[in-house]
Amino acid sequence: MATEEAAVTNFIRDIINEDLAAGKHSGVVTRFPPEPNGYLHIGHAKSICLNFGIAQDYAGRCHLRFDDTNPTAEDIEYVDSITEDVKWLGFNWGESCFYAADYFERIYGYAEDLIKKDRAYVCTLSPEEFKEYRGVPNRPGKSSPWRDRPVEESLDLFRRMRAGEFADGEYVVRAKIDMASPNLHMRDPAIYRIKHAHHHRTGDAWCVYPMYDFAHCIEDSIEGITHSICTLEFEVHRPLYDWILDALEVECHPQQIEFARLNLTYTVMSKRKLLELVRDGHVDGWDDPRMPTVSGLRRRGFTAASIREFCRRVGVTKVESLTDIALLEHCIRDELNKTAARAMGVLNPLKLVITNYPEGQEETLEGINNPGDESAGTRPVPFSRELYIERGDFREEAPKKFFRLKPGQEVRLRYGYLVTCTGCKKDEATGEVTEVTCTYDPETRGGNAPDGRRVKGTIHWVSAAHAKEVEVRLFDRLFTCERPDDVPEGGDFKDNLNPDSLSVTRAFVEPSLATAEPGSRFQLERTGYFVVDTKDSTPECPVFSRIVPLRDSWAKKR
RNA sequence: UGCCCGAUUGUGUAAUGGUAGCACAACGGUCUCUGACACCGUUUGUCUAGGUUCGAGUCCUAGUCGGGCAACCA
Numbered sequence: 001m002a003t004e005e006a007a008v009t010n011f012i013r014d015i016i017n018e019d020l021a022a023g024k025h026s027g028v029v030t031r032f033p034p035e036p037n038g039y040l041h042i043g044h045a046k047s048i049c050l051n052f053g054i055a056q057d058y059a060g061r062c063h064l065r066f067d068d069t070n071p072t073a074e075d076i077e078y079v080d081s082i083t084e085d086v087k088w089l090g091f092n093w094g095e096s097c098f099y100a101a102d103y104f105e106r107i108y109g110y111a112e113d114l115i116k117k118d119r120a121y122v123c124t125l126s127p128e129e130f131k132e133y134r135g136v137p138n139r140p141g142k143s144s145p146w147r148d149r150p151v152e153e154s155l156d157l158f159r160r161m162r163a164g165e166f167a168d169g170e171y172v173v174r175a176k177i178d179m180a181s182p183n184l185h186m187r188d189p190a191i192y193r194i195k196h197a198h199h200h201r202t203g204d205a206w207c208v209y210p211m212y213d214f215a216h217c218i219e220d221s222i223e224g225i226t227h228s229i230c231t232l233e234f235e236v237h238r239p240l241y242d243w244i245l246d247a248l249e250v251e252c253h254p255q256q257i258e259f260a261r262l263n264l265t266y267t268v269m270s271k272r273k274l275l276e277l278v279r280d281g282h283v284d285g286w287d288d289p290r291m292p293t294v295s296g297l298r299r300r301g302f303t304a305a306s307i308r309e310f311c312r313r314v315g316v317t318k319v320e321s322l323t324d325i326a327l328l329e330h331c332i333r334d335e336l337n338k339t340a341a342r343a344m345g346v347l348n349p350l351k352l353v354i355t356n357y358p359e360g361q362e363e364t365l366e367g368i369n370n371p372g373d374e375s376a377g378t379r380p381v382p383f384s385r386e387l388y389i390e391r392g393d394f395r396e397e398a399p400k401k402f403f404r405l406k407p408g409q410e411v412r413l414r415y416g417y418l419v420t421c422t423g424c425k426k427d428e429a430t431g432e433v434t435e436v437t438c439t440y441d442p443e444t445r446g447g448n449a450p451d452g453r454r455v456k457g458t459i460h461w462v463s464a465a466h467a468k469e470v471e472v473r474l475f476d477r478l479f480t481c482e483r484p485d486d487v488p489e490g491g492d493f494k495d496n497l498n499p500d501s502l503s504v505t506r507a508f509v510e511p512s513l514a515t516a517e518p519g520s521r522f523q524l525e526r527t528g529y530f531v532v533d534t535k536d537s538t539p540e541c542p543v544f545s546r547i548v549p550l551r552d553s554w555a556k557k558r
Numbered sequence: 559u560g561c562c563c564g565a566u567u568g569u570g571u572a573a574u575g576g577u578a579g580c581a582c583a584a585c586g587g588u589c590u591c592u593g594a595c596a597c598c599g600u601u602u603g604u605c606u607a608g609g610u611u612c613g614a615g616u617c618c619u620a621g622u623c624g625g626g627c628a629a630c631c632a
Contacts, residue, residue, distance in 0.1 A: 014574085035632050070631060127630055136628055138560035172630050182561040184628050193630040212632045236562060236627050258563085260625095265569085271632095313581065315571050317564090320625055324569045327582050337595060344592095372595075403593070412591055447591050458591045525592045554593040556584095 008053065010316035012257055016058065016227060019255075025226045028060030032086065033067045033216070036078035036200070038271035039286040040085045040294045042307065042328070043262040049311035050259070051229055052091040063096040063223055069215045071199035079200065081286070085294040090304045100210075100219050101201040107210045107218050108162065110248055111173055111192050115154045119247045120191060121147060122157040123174045130172070133179075134187050140180035141187045147176065161194055164207045168194050175214070177243060185240045189213055217241040217256075218248070225254040231261040232318065262314060263322045266477035267292045268484050268493055282497060283478070287535075289545055290478045290501050300475070301521055301531030301547035306332040322483065329548045336521060336529045336547070341369045341376060344414065344460040345509035345524040345544070347472055349388035351435045351464065352405075354419060357385040362463070365415045365446070367510075379512045382466040383416055388508045390526075393459045394436050396424060401557075403457030405436060411457040414525065418444040418455055460525050467508035473533070473545045474503045507544065516542055526550065 019025055030051040034044065055062035064086055068074045086093070100107075114120035123146045125133060135141030149157075154173075161171050173192035181187055191214035196207045210218075220228045228241075235258045245253045263269055268277075269292060277283045277291070286293050289300035297307060310331040314323055344367070362384040370376035389405070398406040405411055410420040419438040427434050443450050447458075477498055478484075484496040513522065518534045528549035537543045 009572085033632090037632080067632065073631070130630070131628075134628065136560085140560095141628095169630065174630095184561085187628090190630050195630085209630095211630075216632085232563070233626060234632090238562095260564090313570075317571075319564060319571090321570065324582065327570070330582060333594090342592080368591095371592085401593095414591060416591095455591085457593080460592075523592085523594085526594070527592090550592075550594050552593070557593085 008057070008312060010259075011318070012050070012227070012229060012259060012316060013054065013057075015255075015257060016054065019226070020058075027226070028054060028058040029063070029224055029226045030055050030060065030229060031063040031065050031220065031223065031225050033065045033219070034082050035067045035070070035073070036075060036082060037070070037073040038078060038275055039081050041269055041271075041274065042264065042292045042294065042297065042310075043269045044085075045089060045294055045307050046262040046311045046314060046316075047229070047231070048086055048089055048091060049308055050316055052086075052093075054227070054229075060226075061096055062091070062093060063098055063225070064093040065098040065100065065219060065223070067100050067212070067216065067219070068199070068201060069100050069209050069212060071195060071197040071209065074200055076200045081295060085298075088298060088304055089294065090308065096223075098219075098223065099201055100215055101199060103215075103219055103222055104202060104206055104210075106222065107215055108192075108208070110218055111210065111214065112155065112158065114175065114191070114244075114247060115151060115158060115173070117247065118151050118176065120154070120173055120175050121149050122154040122161070123147075123149075123172050123188075123190075124170075125172075127169055130190070134184065135179070137182070137184060143179050144174070144188065147188070158192070158208075161192070162206075162208050164196070166194055168196055170194060175240075175244065175247075177240075183236055183239055185213065185237055186243070189240060191244075213237055213240050214244060217244050217254070218250075220254040221245055221248075221250045221252045224252050228254040228256045230256060230258055232258045232320070233261075234258055258318065259316050260318055260320050262311075263320075264292060264328065265322060265325045265482040266479050266484070267325065268479070273485075273493060276494070277478075280494075282494065289473070289533075290475050299531075299534060299545075301529065301545060302328075302332050303335055306335045309335070325477070332548055333529065333551070336523065338372055339370075340521045340523045340529055342367070342371070342523045342525050343379075343510055343513050344381070344462055345470075345472075345507055345513065345527065345530075346388045346390050346460065346462050346467075347474075347505060347507045347524075347527060348391040349508050350391040350394060350433065352387045352389045352394075352419075352461065353435060353437050354385050354387070354417075354440045355422065355437050356439045359385055361385065362465070367415045367512075381415055381510055381512070382463045383413075384463045384465050386464040387413070387461040388464055388467060389436070389459055389461045391433075394421070394424070394433065396433065404459055405438070405457075409457075410455055411459055412444075412447050412455045414458050414460050415447055416445075416461065417441060417447070418449055460527075462508045462510050464508075466511050468511055468514040469506055469541075470509050470513070471536075471541055471543045472505050472507040472530075473543060474505070475546060476501045476503075509544070513542070513544075518542070521547065523550075 052062040174188045287295035364380045367381040394405040405421045417440040419440045425435040529547040530544045533543035
């Protein structure tokens with residue numbers, strides 16, 4: 001996509017440019033550091049594009065690093081999905097796939113160093129007492145009675161913590177900073193805790209695990225990260241990040257830079273909430289096509305390029321924002337308009353009988369696969385006396401500007417003939433139209449009249465005898481309001497779930513689609529872009545999922 | 559009632575003391591064998607009040623509004 005190559009600029013790149021110009025670094029090393037405790041979503045995609053994008057543009061490196069310091073939340077399943085998603089998004093970490101767990105020995109050593117320097121101590125306060133002593137934002141905390149525990153004693157205790165002599169929560173290692181700091185994170189934060197838990201990578205080798213604040217800056221430092229980019233909520237952690245690296249006197253001290261996370265209308269973006277949707281069965285799994293997860297978007301039919309383009313257009317700032325999901329939809333439409341093959345399919349079928357077309361006759365017409373790309377070629381489309389058309393394309397009584405079928409009006413059958421509506425049949429009981437009749441002009445084969453008369457409307461169709469019946473899944477937004485998180489007191493974001501976000505129907509598609517490969521994308525003309533579902537399609541019955549509808553200015557006018 | 563961060567059209571962003579621009583959305587039109595696409599046009603913006611300056615969206619001060627921070631989570 002040409003637009004994707006347009007120069008990107010943002011405040012983080014400005015900082016990098018300045019650092020490079022000042023000779024602070026000779027190259028750029030970034031990292032994407034997910035905790036493997038959930039699936040990646042489009043917000044992570046923004047971070048991935050940012051970090052890997054910078055590495056690409058500055059000829060540097062971006063590490064994929066699993067920040068797996070909390071074994072009770074993490075799982076190998078997530079490691080695998082994250083790896084797959086980053087790869088699918090089109091990024092390459094080369095040899096640089098790391099795990100915080102692989103640094104546990106070094107991180108532990110740094111904690112001992114801190115204790116030896118009397119910059120950390122082992123605290124015996126219970127979690128409740130710990131909380132109480134910390135104080136509240138506008139009131140200073142008070143020192144733990146164990147704050148001045150002798151270095152040797154702390155060291156001994158820490159080693160016994162590691163050796164497994166104590167139960168979870170009995171002791172904790174704390175950095176010795178400032179209990180009166182207005183920044184709560186500086187009030188002697190915990191840096192190591194006891195957790196007798198099995199780790200997905202280190203197994204049962206450890207029963208003490210470092211806290212995020214202690215581990216993360218060390219991981220960055222070990223890897224020689226130059227710019228450690230994270231989201232805004234870590235801003236208040238930065239003084240601690242810097243304090244630890246300063247106290248440890250390490251050589252490499254990366255710069256933490258925070259940016260605003262992505263928010264999207266009509267969806268939620270927290271792992272916890274997404275997990276809740278999966279666990280409670282509101283969706284069909286992490287890769288449900290309605291989910292804002294990378295795997296959900298992939299299954300929905302979004303391309304990696306369209307997601308990258310979206311992330312580029314969204315920009316990077318420190319302003320908390322809510323991006324209109326229409327922008328994401330625009331990005332995929334824009335790409336698929338150029339690349340997707342066209343075909344015809346009728347979602348809500350109504351029989352159309354051409355009364356003057358010879359019974360039993362059929363012929364093969366030619367459909368253009370992509371009007372914007374001649375190299376896409378053409379395909380045969382069978383035509384016969386009885387067709388299916390879209391129910392919405394017929395109205396017995398219709399306004400003047402209704403350019404479709406109504407009694408007495410002529411329309412074009414795409415790539416077919418001009419037909420004039422002569423009437424319809426109805427179910428006597430319900431009044432529902434069951435069949436529409438028309439006559440065709442044999443001189444208009446292919447869709448053009450020799451006398452040059454203009455026909456305003458063109459509708460799509462499939463030959464009833466040749467149609468392939470398939471399953472179609474149409475998606476609407478998962479939530480009914482722009483900000484599902486905004487709920488009144490006592491409410492829950494799930495109250496805003498859209499009960500009609502999924503509708504499943506049968507549809508008739510032209511025979512060329514019968515053998516469509518799972519994962520392939522099409523534009524069903526006048527209807528939308530579809531992907532053949534990769535999970536539920538069978539050779540007998542492909543499942544066509546709508547990625548996004550076509551824009552429809554007629555629908556708006558009505 | 560503490561500290562930190564932020565504020566440019568409906569939304570997302572650009573402008574690095576010198577003409578407030580772009581994209582999406584909306585609206586109107588042209589074109590059209592997709593009421594799509596494309597093309598043209600229109601509407602809407604620098605939170606407020608002071609200050610510095612020849613000149614302020616940009617710098618300073620105060621305020622207002624919004625967000626974050628009180629897991630042995632990340």
